[in-house]
Amino acid sequence: MQSSDEGDDPMPRDDEELKTKKDKYKVLALLGKGGYGAVYSVLRLSDSEKFAIKCENANTCRKALYMDCNVLKGAAQIKSRHFCTVVDQAAVKDRFNFIVMKLIGKNLWDLRMDTPECRFSLGTALKTAAQCLVSIQQLHKFGYLHRDIKPGNFAAGRKESNEHHTIFMLDFGLCREFVKRGEGKLRTQRANAPFRGTTRYAPLNSMLELDTGRKDDIESWLYMVVEWTSGGLPWRKLKASDRDKVLQFKKELRNREDLQEDMFYSCPKKEFFRILKVSYHFSTSFHSDYFQYTDSLDFYATPDYGFVYYCIKHAADANKIKDTDPLDWDPNTPYFGPIEVPGDGAVIELEVENRMSAEGSINKTRKEKGKKNEEKENEKYRTRKRENKKNDEDEKMKNKKDLEAALKKS
Numbered sequence: 334m335q336s337s338d339e340g341d342d343p344m345p346r347d348d349e350e351l352k353t354k355k356d357k358y359k360v361l362a363l364l365g366k367g368g369y370g371a372v373y374s375v376l377r378l379s380d381s382e383k384f385a386i387k388c389e390n391a392n393t394c395r396k397a398l399y400m401d402c403n404v405l406k407g408a409a410q411i412k413s414r415h416f417c418t419v420v421d422q423a424a425v426k427d428r429f430n431f432i433v434m435k436l437i438g439k440n441l442w443d444l445r446m447d448t449p450e451c452r453f454s455l456g457t458a459l460k461t462a463a464q465c466l467v468s469i470q471q472l473h474k475f476g477y478l479h480r481d482i483k484p485g486n487f488a489a490g491r492k493e494s495n496e497h498h499t500i501f502m503l504d505f506g507l508c509r510e511f512v513k514r515g516e517g518k519l520r521t522q523r524a525n526a527p528f529r530g531t532t533r534y535a536p537l538n539s540m541l542e543l544d545t546g547r548k549d550d551i552e553s554w555l556y557m558v559v560e561w562t563s564g565g566l567p568w569r570k571l572k573a574s575d576r577d578k579v580l581q582f583k584k585e586l587r588n589r590e591d592l593q594e595d596m597f598y599s600c601p602k603k604e605f606f607r608i609l610k611v612s613y614h615f616s617t618s619f620h621s622d623y624f625q626y627t628d629s630l631d632f633y634a635t636p637d638y639g640f641v642y643y644c645i646k647h648a649a650d651a652n653k654i655k656d657t658d659p660l661d662w663d664p665n666t667p668y669f670g671p672i673e674v675p676g677d678g679a680v681i682e683l684e685v686e687n688r689m690s691a692e693g694s695i696n697k698t699r700k701e702k703g704k705k706n707e708e709k710e711n712e713k714y715r716t717r718k719r720e721n722k723k724n725d726e727d728e729k730m731k732n733k734k735d736l737e738a739a740l741k742k743s
């Protein structure tokens with residue numbers, strides 16, 4: 334890999350030394366480039382340890398790095414193993430801002446492309462799917478939607494640090510908080526929202542320019558998992574510019590069995606159909622008129638992560654996949670990655686004091702809020718959470734029973 338050597342490119346150059354308040358870093362290689370910045374491997378000069386830096390052009394008004402930093406700090410608070418730790422941050426005046434974080438390995442798009450048939454074995458797809466599901470649930474737990482779930486935004490850890498069986502979630506530039514911090518309330522659904530994400534994996538609601546919720550990240554996750562398992566989605570030949578055609582596919586998928594059959598080619602059909610159904614159930618767009626936003630409750634619903642996990646587990650058992658079966662990118666070693674069951678999905682509140690902001694300030698408004706008012710709002714939130722939990726539990730029981738009945742029948 335090479336870094337840019339164009340004179341007017343503000344991004345770091347090969348071998349450039351970057352200074353922060355804590356340390357110095359030497360740029361080694363370009364790892365990935367996006368529309369607004371780039372990611373490089375670097376060497377920390379104080380101890381020769383390798384890290385990754387994510388840089389964002391100082392002149393961009395997108396400020397995705399700010400979101401990356403906030404999310405990764407949130408993840409550090411819940412001690413998740415699926416997120417990189419941020420160890421440092423700084424800016425190179427008039428050129429770029431950057432964060433220094435844990436260096437990880439290849440992303441899941443590249444790892445799939447490395448396989449002979451450009452698809453993962455079922456064991457690898459299911460183990461990886463389960464880890465990604467847990468990381469999505471954890472992100473939701475601390476109050477963020479990802480809104481760009483895709484294979485390029487997940488990567489395996491590095492062999493050198495013995496983390497190559499662990500999957501990490503990346504790129505939080507499009508994240509959105511769905512909780513009002515300090516008020517303990519879910520943010521109100523917007524009637525419309527501009528398209529965000531990647532056409533191929535975007536949930537139907539996002540393509541319809543509707544506000545998206547937690548369930549929509551799960552829909553994107555399903556598209557990604559199907560692609561790993563089958564080698565391609567029915568709309569794989571369409572480009573990002575064919576958004577209307579992809580939208581049509583995703584709409585028709587809801588009702589056309591032939592499309593569903595095509596989509597689940599060489600997938601564990603029974604279980605994937607169940608997940609598809611569950612994701613539809615969550616989807617506001619599943620109602621008869623796509624453009625009439627009628628059931629706003631669905632937007633706030635907590636996805637049944639446990640049920641989705643249960644389907645993956647069932648697919649693995651039914652296909653005699655063992656917990657120790659190796660991953661495609663390390664075929665000679667029994668799997669030693671995390672085997673975690675997603676938690677209850679309840680959102681937790683986080684400390685916001687150490688957030689990075691343009692002025693380096695903290696969220697003062699939250700502190701200034703009257704305690705009385707806050708307590709009132711919290712009580713409302715707790716009541717709603719209790720009600721939601723009860724509904725969720727009923728729903729989970731029903732889902733489990735339905736799946737067992739369907740599996741018995743077939």
Ligand SMILES: Nc1ncnc2c1ncn2[C@@H]1O[C@H](COP(=O)(O)OP(=O)(O)OP(=O)(O)O)[C@@H](O)[C@H]1O
Binds near residue numbers: 365367369434
């Ligand atoms: N911590 C890291 N360690 C190693 N590689 C990384 C790391 N973070 C990102 N990468 C690599 O860089 C690529 C781009 O990262 P990321 O998606 O965060 O940047 P981006 O500029 O937002 O890209 P895009 O605009 O394409 O989404 C990833 O797909 C991954 O391969």
